[in-house]
Amino acid sequence: AQSVTQLDSHVSVSEGTPVLLRCNYSSSYSPSLFWYVQHPNKGLQLLLKYTSAATLVKGINGFEAEFKKSETSFHLTKPSAHMSDAAEYFCVVSDEEGGYNKLIFGAGTRLAVHP
Amino acid sequence: DSGVTQTPKHLITATGQRVTLRCSPRSGDLSVYWYQQSLDQGLQFLIQYYNGEERAKGNILERFSAQQFPDLHSELNLSSLELGDSALYFCASSATSGGANEQYFGPGTRLTVT
Numbered sequence: 001a002q003s004v005t006q007l008d009s010h011v012s013v014s015e016g017t018p019v020l021l022r023c024n025y026s027s028s029y030s031p032s033l034f035w036y037v038q039h040p041n042k043g044l045q046l047l048l049k050y051t052s053a054a055t056l057v058k059g060i061n062g063f064e065a066e067f068k069k070s071e072t073s074f075h076l077t078k079p080s081a082h083m084s085d086a087a088e089y090f091c092v093v094s095d096e097e098g099g100y101n102k103l104i105f106g107a108g109t110r111l112a113v114h115p
Numbered sequence: 116d117s118g119v120t121q122t123p124k125h126l127i128t129a130t131g132q133r134v135t136l137r138c139s140p141r142s143g144d145l146s147v148y149w150y151q152q153s154l155d156q157g158l159q160f161l162i163q164y165y166n167g168e169e170r171a172k173g174n175i176l177e178r179f180s181a182q183q184f185p186d187l188h189s190e191l192n193l194s195s196l197e198l199g200d201s202a203l204y205f206c207a208s209s210a211t212s213g214g215a216n217e218q219y220f221g222p223g224t225r226l227t228v229t
Contacts (some may be wrong), residue, residue, distance in 0.1 A: 016164040019174075034217075036220075042222065042223040043117065043205065043220045043221055043223055044205065044207075044220040045117070045220070046218075049217060056142075056167055063216060085180070090158065100144070100149075100163065100170060100173055100212065100220070101163070101171075101209065101216055102150075102160045102163065102173060103150075103160060103207075103218060104160070105157060105158035105159075106157075107157050108157065
């Protein structure tokens with residue numbers, strides 16, 4: 001079965017410093033992985049997606065993630081945090097067994113950005 | 116704006132009642148997915164429809180049901196509501212059914228059961 005584990009429930013950074021949100025996955029086959037962001041009282045927005053092409057994936061708003069098969073990780077990074085990045089971030093794996101496309105969400109990491 | 120619309124935005128109802136949540140997918144998308152987000156369970160997949168037919172089921176209770184209509188909008192029906200059904204319900208859509216298609220999420224319906 002597919003699953004993801006987000007290693008930190010809360011991350012706090014200062015504005016202008018790097019962001020690292022950690023995610024490990026478990027998959028019986030080559031996974032499709034996503035990062036979604038949820039701002040307060042808003043829906044979910046896709047940040048980026050990995051589907052076995054380049055291992056370094058660039059997303060919106062300066063975020064990127066690197067797929068590391070040897071470490072079963074898909075960590076999300078950003079070189080310099082902005083106040084508007086404060087939100088909840090979800091690492092997601094696609095369960096495609098049976099030809100379907102169910103998204104399995106991690107528990108989420110709440111990112112706080114301080115001035 | 117993802118292009119997925121959900122109504123109503125908020126719903127407050129009493130235990131034992133029945134409610135219907137509505138979702139319109141992005142133009143051209145044939146698949147609709149329903150998810151539930153609660154404090155104790157996190158975000159969970161409930162059910163998927165593709166072009167009017169049920170394609171995949173997740174952790175959906177028997178008291179819940181869904182359908183997708185010929186115009187591709189979908190409704191999620193929740194009956195015999197319990198306090199624990201209070202949650203944010205998201206609809207998402209994608210172009211096709213299988214593979215790692217990107218799913219686009221609506222703003223959600225917040226259900227409060229009192």
